Amino acid sequence: MSSHYDTIVIGAGPAGLTASSCLAEMGLKVLTLDEQNRIGGQIYRNVEKASVDNLVKMGPEYRRGLELGERFRKSGAEYSGNSSVWNVEPEGRVCFSKDGVSERITANYIVVATGAMERPMPFPGWTLPGVMGAGAVNGLAKDANLCPSGTVVLAGSGPLLLLEAALLIEKKVKIAAILETTPKLPSPAILPHLPMALFGTAFLMKGVKMLLDIKKSGVPHYKGVTNLKALGETALTGVEAECGSKKLNFSAEMLLVHFGVIPDSHIYRLFGCHMEWQKEQRYWYPSTDEWGRTNFEKIFAAGDGTGVSGALAAEFKGELAALEVASCLGLIPGYERDRLAEPVREAIKKDGYPRPLIDAFFAPDPKRFSFDDETVLCRCENVTVGDVRNTVKQGVTDVNEVKIITRSGMGPCQGRMCGPALGEIVAAELDSTIQKAGLLSVRPPLKQIPLSEVASMDIVSDGVDPANLFKNQSKKVGH
Numbered sequence: 399m400s401s402h403y404d405t406i407v408i409g410a411g412p413a414g415l416t417a418s419s420c421l422a423e424m425g426l427k428v429l430t431l432d433e434q435n436r437i438g439g440q441i442y443r444n445v446e447k448a449s450v451d452n453l454v455k456m457g458p459e460y461r462r463g464l465e466l467g468e469r470f471r472k473s474g475a476e477y478s479g480n481s482s483v484w485n486v487e488p489e490g491r492v493c494f495s496k497d498g499v500s501e502r503i504t505a506n507y508i509v510v511a512t513g514a515m516e517r518p519m520p521f522p523g524w525t526l527p528g529v530m531g532a533g534a535v536n537g538l539a540k541d542a543n544l545c546p547s548g549t550v551v552l553a554g555s556g557p558l559l560l561l562e563a564a565l566l567i568e569k570k571v572k573i574a575a576i577l578e579t580t581p582k583l584p585s586p587a588i589l590p591h592l593p594m595a596l597f598g599t600a601f602l603m604k605g606v607k608m609l610l611d612i613k614k615s616g617v618p619h620y621k622g623v624t625n626l627k628a629l630g631e632t633a634l635t636g637v638e639a640e641c642g643s644k645k646l647n648f649s650a651e652m653l654l655v656h657f658g659v660i661p662d663s664h665i666y667r668l669f670g671c672h673m674e675w676q677k678e679q680r681y682w683y684p685s686t687d688e689w690g691r692t693n694f695e696k697i698f699a700a701g702d703g704t705g706v707s708g709a710l711a712a713e714f715k716g717e718l719a720a721l722e723v724a725s726c727l728g729l730i731p732g733y734e735r736d737r738l739a740e741p742v743r744e745a746i747k748k749d750g751y752p753r754p755l756i757d758a759f760f761a762p763d764p765k766r767f768s769f770d771d772e773t774v775l776c777r778c779e780n781v782t783v784g785d786v787r788n789t790v791k792q793g794v795t796d797v798n799e800v801k802i803i804t805r806s807g808m809g810p811c812q813g814r815m816c817g818p819a820l821g822e823i824v825a826a827e828l829d830s831t832i833q834k835a836g837l838l839s840v841r842p843p844l845k846q847i848p849l850s851e852v853a854s855m856d857i858v859s860d861g862v863d864p865a866n867l868f869k870n871q872s873k874k875v876g877h
């Protein structure tokens with residue numbers, strides 16, 4: 399591995415693979431880093447080593463990953479798996495940890511394509527063993543053909559919840575119930591998006607087929623579910639909820655929850671990227687120009703991390719970022735960049751037709767965040783919702799001050815699990831907006847690494863002050 403590249407791409411999902419392939423095909427020296435040991439990202443996880451059974455069951459959308467993988471392998475881009483990026487500096491430096499050794503390398507440009515994550519949603523009992531993300535179980539199936547044993551309940555909202563339910567039904571997993579928190583009757587807010595969504599019929603038909611498969615299976619499927627609770631002392635034993643006036647109670651060994659997907663914004667906040675708030679889906683995303691360039695000249699963002707729009711759109715966003723990088727490096731003139739970008743932008747537009755409908759249909763209701771005081775919010779530091787509310791009552795108005803006082807968001811996950819709900823709770827308590835409540839700042843190291851690894855890094859010979867590796871860049875975050 400060199401110490402300098404034309405471009406470093408962080409993430410080997412659809413966005414990162416496409417950006418890397420485009421740039422390497424043009425002859426650039428490209429390094430693609432990913433913390434997973436294999437390429438594919440979330441959707442194409444382990445696709446190159448997938449069993450025939452998985453390739454068939456996961457469908458053509460999954461097999462698309464084989465084409466991306468083949469293009470990437472042929473492109474000449476260098477891949478480094480098991481490489482967790484823990485710092486990005488706007489000047490074009492990246493620190494990452496691989497096999498217990500940390501390195502700091504440089505690039506003319508960096509494309510951050512670190513994707514999305516499932517929206518963490520606290521509710522009573524969510525920290526019990528046996529409660530897992532539906533997406534995490536999907537990942538285990540792709541990675542290792544693992545499947546839940548015992549009785550399962552699925553709960554939450556969003557297309558991926560239904561996708562996972564359909565997959566588990568096909569695998570003959572025993573499902574006690576699907577508890578959808580999506581309202582029984584869709585909000586009128588979806589109506590203006592219906593005409594455009596009809597241009598994306600393939601996607602909508604896939605959804606209809608999934609719903610029909612679920613109905614045919616006979617698995618009880620409730621909509622408009624509220625007051626979800628995971629029951630158990632030391633591990634999950636059951637699930638309780640309400641559906642209208644009906645009380646629901648199920649014995650279960652596993653509760654799979656999913657409340658939609660939000661950009662994994664930590665890495666952007668780490669280097670001080672300006673962030674924007676998506677009102678309908680209630681998430682933060684990095685502010686970029688039409689090519690994916692952030693407020694830093696050398697750093698681009700691509701894929702679902704810039705706003706959740708699905709795997710194909712992620713590919714296209716990766717391609718746009720690559721075209722602008724290639725143009726900046728003098729490989730293609732501006733007019734050629736624009737010519738090549740035109741069909742890509744058209745494809746993004748077409749692919750996006752059903753998206754506003756999906757976003758409106760599965761829009762999280764802010765009331766869903768009105769948890770009981772006793773509910774654990776920060777699972778790393780064992781801070782409850784009540785602790786946060788009491789702090790706000792004492793006059794604290796910013797999530798970062800709440801963090802300092804309660805330690806919510808100060809644990810090893812750096813607020814990945816509690817941050818989104820923390821903002822909602824503080825804003826609701828103040829009867830204010832999320833933007834005013836603020837966004838948790840993020841400091842390096844983004845991922846847990848032993849200090850001995852940092853101490854062993856060869857950075858002093860670069861004239862670097864080791865203290866700068868940990869300086870807080872996120873104070874520059876703009877909302």
Ligand SMILES: Cc1cc2nc3c(=O)[nH]c(=O)nc-3n(C[C@H](O)[C@H](O)[C@H](O)COP(=O)(O)OP(=O)(O)OC[C@H]3O[C@@H](n4cnc5c(N)ncnc54)[C@H](O)[C@@H]3O)c2cc1C
Pocket residue numbers: 408409410411412413414431432433434438439440441442459481482483484511512513514515516533534536537558659665700701702703707708709710712844845
């Ligand atoms: C849990 C989960 C499961 C999903 N499953 C499906 C599905 O089955 N079908 C579907 O249509 N959509 C699915 N999605 C949505 C799907 O992820 C996206 O539409 C698509 O994968 C986005 O592509 P991307 O390239 O932007 O990011 P991703 O595919 O998420 O790729 C991002 C990559 O960045 C890497 N990365 C992140 N942080 C770091 C770091 N600090 N250092 C190094 N590497 C890093 C990750 O390991 C990952 O490989 C899922 C989303 C989630 C969160």
